[in-house]
Amino acid sequence: MMSAARRRRVLPLAALLAAGLGVIAVTAQTVVTPPKNRYTPEQDVQLGKEAAAEVRQQYPVITDDQINAYLDRAGRALVAASPQNLNHPVFEYSFTPVNLKEINAFALPGGPMFVNRGMFDAAEVEGEVVGVMAHELAHVLLRHGTANATKAQRFQVGAVAGAIAGAIIGGGWGDAIARGSQFGLGAWLMKYSRDYEKQADLLGAQIMARAGYDPRDLAKMFEAIEREAKGNTPPQWLSSHPNPGNRVQYIRAEADTLTIGPRTNGTGFAAAKARFATLPPPRSMSDKTNAGGGGTTSVGTIGRPVPPPDTRYKTARGGQLFQVSVPANWTGVNGENAVKFVAENGLGDFQGQSVFTHGVELGVTRASSRNLTAATESFVNAIVSSNPGLRVSRDPQPVRISQRSGLGTGLAGRAATGEIERVGVYTTLLADGSLFYYLTVVPERDADTFAAAFDRVGNSIRLTDR
Ligand SMILES: [Zn+2]
Known part of the structure; x- marks a missing residue:
């Protein structure tokens, strides 16, 4: 000092x-x-x-x-x-x-x-x-x-x-x-x-x-x-x-x-x-907010029943960056650096805050390091720091994302809605050094119902950045 x-x-x-x-x-x-x-x-x-x-x-x-x-x-x-x-x-x-x-x-x-x-x-x-x-x-x-x-x-x-x-x-x-x-x-x-x-x-x-x-x-x-x-x-x-x-x-x-x-x-x-x-x-x-419609984005109403993932799939693109298949009954919600695919009643306002309970998010963020393990750790820390209910439940394990080396980390804990929630964090580095991520979000009680869909979506990801 x-x-x-x-x-x-x-x-x-x-x-x-x-x-x-x-x-x-x-x-x-x-x-x-x-x-x-x-x-x-x-x-x-x-x-x-x-x-x-x-x-x-x-x-x-x-x-x-x-x-x-x-x-x-x-x-x-x-x-x-x-x-x-x-x-x-x-x-x-x-x-x-x-x-x-x-x-x-x-x-x-x-x-x-x-x-x-x-x-x-x-x-x-x-x-x-x-x-x-x-x-x-x-x-x-x-x-x-x-x-x-x-x-x-x-x-x-x-x-x-x-x-x-x-x-x-x-x-x-x-x-x-x-x-x-x-x-x-x-x-x-x-x-x-x-x-x-x-x-x-x-x-x-x-x-x-x-x-x-x-x-x-x-x-x-x-x-x-x-x-x-x-x-x-x-x-x-x-x-x-x-x-x-x-x-x-x-x-x-x-x-x-x-x-x-x-x-x-x-x-x-x-x-x-x-x-x-x-x-x-x-x-x-x-x-910019007004141009995008403004207000809280929602897909249905939080608290109402969430239907299981459709067995039919549709293909979506994330700009020039990736292509992915998702259940036909999920709704895409676009951001500039990420896109969510949300089950009905899985995104919206809950007691004044925006919550995301059922679905996946794919996006790109700044990597803190050229090293995947270090970059993933920073990313996961950032998630945990701001979601006090969450903690790492499964340490990072090697996975393949679009035929590249990736890491899969499991988080679990109490969500803002009060339910026990499971979050999967899958990461891989892009050619430009930024970090691509695939997040899965589901309450524990629905985890079995959504597991197969999360796997299938993850396996369908095709990165097209190079
Ligand atoms: Zn000041």
């Missing part, structure tokens, strides 16, 4: 007198110390890099030289104003604009930051945007993502990268990325505690002051976000950055202790704002 001994900033008495303030007790800025962390800064970088690659694929990233250059300058100026002892040399900073209208920005462990156009549109002065960037940068410097992981248990870094990306992106887009790797894990990792929020606010205020911006502008942006929170759709930003209480007040109080330094960043803000106006209109995070 690092200690952050910091020098006090004391205004020269002459300056105070010149300002007509008379004799004043100068308060020092708050000392912000990084929380306990079991991970290395290198692991922060690895995690953030993998998650950022997924975010860049899924997000409407803006590739405009002028906007990119502005954001990069603003970001680098903040990094330069950061405390040296927190700015790990391995960190790799990047500042990516995104054409989304929600007021939001987020930074991933180790440095990648994404800033929504909606922040620029909402900001009247540059300090509002720069302030939120400084807050995000503070999370990176204090390594809050991996500190969160430290608080709970050891996670394998590779297993959570996709999870984090999925959780951040959220909604219809996040689901696609998260499927197979998230299971609620990433959402939890990137949701900061109120303590961490206050740390990021205070360190962010200190950094922006040193970079030449008034921290009161950050407080102003928070007021705008709070106003938006009273509307119908609470800002996404608040769901991962909860208000610790009195946010605006303590940022202003901190600002009173700080000297605003000379500004090193140029004047590109107005031009960048104008440039945004020339781009296609921003999209909304909810667009």
Whole structure:
């Protein structure tokens, strides 16, 4: 654990007198110390890099030289104003604009930051945007993502990268990325505690002051976000950055202790704002969900009788990736990286959460390793971590999937519905190094009825990735 001994900033008495303030007790800025962390800064970088690659694929990233250059300058100026002892040399900073209208920005462990156009549109002065960037940068410097992981248990870094990306992106887009790797894990990792929020606010205020911006502008942006929170759709930003209480007040109080330094960043803000106006209109995070119909997907009603698998089969394709035969009375439910085939009354809402009780899922997820055993272990750990009722009931055993070496792992335990559930996890590596999986899900009482169908579906899988 690092200690952050910091020098006090004391205004020269002459300056105070010149300002007509008379004799004043100068308060020092708050000392912000990084929380306990079991991970290395290198692991922060690895995690953030993998998650950022997924975010860049899924997000409407803006590739405009002028906007990119502005954001990069603003970001680098903040990094330069950061405390040296927190700015790990391995960190790799990047500042990516995104054409989304929600007021939001987020930074991933180790440095990648994404800033929504909606922040620029909402900001009247540059300090509002720069302030939120400084807050995000503070999370990176204090390594809050991996500190969160430290608080709970050891996670394998590779297993959570996709999870984090999925959780951040959220909604219809996040689901696609998260499927197979998230299971609620990433959402939890990137949701900061109120303590961490206050740390990021205070360190962010200190950094922006040193970079030449008034921290009161950050407080102003928070007021705008709070106003938006009273509307119908609470800002996404608040769901991962909860208000610790009195946010605006303590940022202003901190600002009173700080000297605003000379500004090193140029004047590109107005031009960048104008440039945004020339781009296609921003999209909304909810667009994709709406296009897909939105709401909870269901096949029948949970709790009603589930018919046995039909003995007739139909053939389905999973994009360019695989072909499979499934019982004719199962319904296909598509995602971007996975597809479920569900028995009637086997997928739907149960006491406010979406549950999947009878059927199979085939999909692809990021592999944590080129080694099948290690990649499978990470994948299975991710499933178990987020489904507390489940545990491994049969250790991984060699299987063949589409004539390739695979592993089959058995899980068992109490499902969200209260029933004892059996889950089969079959995995093999694809040519591109990602992990293909075939999951079977059934309550124990129906296991015998579904066993033959699960085998037949598994044996029918034809991978076509090479
Ligand atoms: Zn935050």
